[in-house]
Amino acid sequence: MSLWLTHPLFLPSLIVGVTIVLWATSLLPEFITALLFFAAAMMAKIAPPEVIFGGFASSAFWLVFSGFVLGIAIRKTGLADRAAQALSAGAHRLGRGWSPAWYS
Secondary structure (H helix, E strand, C coil), X not given: CHHHHHCCCHHHHHHHHHHHHHHHHCCCCHHHHHHXXXXXXXXXXXXXXXXXXXXXXXXXXXXXXXXXXXXXHHHHHCHHHHHHHHHHHHHHHCCCCCCCCCCC
């Protein structure tokens, strides 16, 4: 048993495993689980901070993040509902509207 505890991948595997279980069971909110993962990875010195937080520096992350922010804002203001109503009203005027030709 002590062989498992001294293996260099034991602690990272344990942290990732606990994180996956917490996400799968929703025992904690997702953002709390993510924060705990980053905190545990930092405290256990699994990798340098530049590696752990390196994904936040990429432009792809910020593109996706800004998309989420815009989506939430569009939903909160009611613009999404108004756009859906406008599209569905246009569908009635055009007959079959926006549905594909094979869908009737």
